[in-house]
Amino acid sequence: MQTLKALTWDHPRGYNALAAAARLPELAEGGLAIEWDKQPLEGFESHPIADLCARYDLVVLDHPHVGEAVDANCLKPLEDIFDEATINLLSAESIGPSLSSYRFAGHHWALPLDAATQVMAVRADLLDGPAPVLWDEVLMLSQETGKVALSLAGPHAALSFLSIAVAFGEPPAERDPDLLVSEQVGVEVYDLLNELAARSPHVVGDLNPIGILGHMATHYDVALVPLIYGYVNYAAPERGRPVAFHNAPRLEIGGRPGSTLGGTGIGISRRCEVTPALKRHLLWLMSAEAQIGFIPSHDGQPSRREAWHNPGVNARWGGFYSNTADTLEQAYVRPRHNGYIAFQAKASALLREAFLENTPARNVIDRLQALYADHRGTKGGER
Template sequence: MAKIRLNGMTWDHRRAVDPLLAMQQAFERECPDIEIAWHARSLSGFECTPIDELASEYDLIVLDHPFMGFAARSGCLLELDSLGLADGDFVGPSLATYRMEGKLWAVPIDAACQVAVSRPDLMARIGAAPPRDWLELIRLAQVSKGQGLRLAIGLKGVHSLMTFFTLMANLGTPCAIQQDAALFEPAAARYALGLMRDLLSGCPPEVLDWNSIALHDQMASRSDLVFCPAVYCYATYAEADHVHSLRFHDFPGPSGPRGSTIGGTGLAVSAASYQREAALAYARFAARLSTQTGFAHHHGQPARRECWEDEAINARFGGCYHDTRATIEQCWIRPRYDGYLAFQETGGDLIESHLRGALSEDYLLDRLARLHVGAST
């Protein structure tokens, strides 16, 4: 009898691809009549490719939670409440990010938020401990500069917006998640932008060209980047197979680790799939603790709470999960309304332009506020 063939789409990094391929044999042993062909798109494609387009081609889709508003309205994804998943099984608000209008649209298979990352060898060279708040961060910038080292961050496009969101939430003045509310409190927004400019002054100018992957690559390969306060964690860069393994820490915000903007990925099932039951079987498999433990041992970044507490997993990733747990448990969920992604793409470019000196603070804040209320599709 011919096998059922599912097509899946993820994003192109070993953190995303390798876990799925590694656990495929385990799934096929359990469901020998089902096989999955995985495909990958770039990080930029992951952040902006319309989900309805992917749902017309693929049975299984690894996606980001800002798509949930569109998913709930369009009906392009299958509801997954029948899987019976519980919030307490996943770290922080990971499961909640995929719930919209009272329904669950994806299974958390990867958990992440903005946290700090360091080069342990360079930190040891200057005798510095990871900063616990923004004041200590600025002191580290001063010490590092005196030793010929710099801070780092990735501020390309959307990553500028995520850092702004994180700082606003950390200050206790989070940006609005609904379109019918003012996006931000102006004084707090100006303060957050000032913090970003101060940070930028301690970094090489090319950080404005870096996304999260580029930031990790540069910190792992260069010899002058000692610490980054806020980037979406790629725990695989703490593994021992890197020449210069990185170390992850809680977000050193002005108010401590709270308020970081959650990221991660979820696995969704296309409502257009002709093999819904087979796709649901894989979604159920992907949600299990045993599966996500397997993901972790193949460069993945599991969302199951028990994995974050697992000593063997923490040993493999340099204590990443222990050392960033306080941050992810206090994360903020960014807007997910239908149309938000248009705001995210343009808003990130606007903040980047401001940081490059091309837009005034007044102009930027006015444009962001107007964009927020007019972003609906």
């Protein structure tokens, strides 16, 4: 019997389906056992990937870690395990950039288990009309109600900045990998965030997305969060009111919904012995059977496009998937060079401090660009 140690993150969406799949009789019949451990969301976002791969055979990771992983040589590329036809099929079946986000330095480094991006979260019963579509409407709602909250804790201040830049027509570091954002767009994005942050309810200021959504479901002081990573579980919570999810805001009608890709992938560490039984299990997790049936029924959030448009899946979860699929299809993929994770953490801290002190926009943009340049160099070269 082969026993593998595996690590995911501590939330029903990250753990329940994987743990239940590991108990399926087919695994034992194939001579395979997988023991899933959990780490907090904050560890998933920032813990060094090389350390995790030294201790685990399978690691659920976020795509910005792949540059760090490549430099540490701690993951096996999917091309060493699966043939080209299988990888091409996975790419075609995955929603948005769910698989391509794990491609770096000429290889793919994780299987797209779970798809997510920043979307708009709404307590429909606390609004007088429909959910806003444009950033101007979000700003007006904030001014009128004081119940528009931002997700700013951890890396999320920087992620919100990146997303609004996308909506404003300038995906960061995309045209020029050495330039985070132009001064003009950077100032516009900062000024919008700064005004929203000034009125964002303080009660959720230190909470991660899970904490904010849990608060929204059980309190009445947050009516809307314009950018927050979608968690399907809160569309039909066990306690409290349902949170409705909509596409991320746009600058103008027909514009791109600005949003930064999240989601998770399963990476295979260098220490792992890949057997036929393990390959079968991993590909089953990507299959229509698992992604449309098994994973959603065990609190998971699938990565397969077919599942996001499945009527049965949407009926169970209040239209969460169909209401936000457009945002996911157009989601922005962050830089993945070694050093990006450190930049993201420091940029978020810089922005939170700037909001508190109402720092002039141009000063903040100059400091963000300098910080980005400091963490841009390193090896790997590829975004």
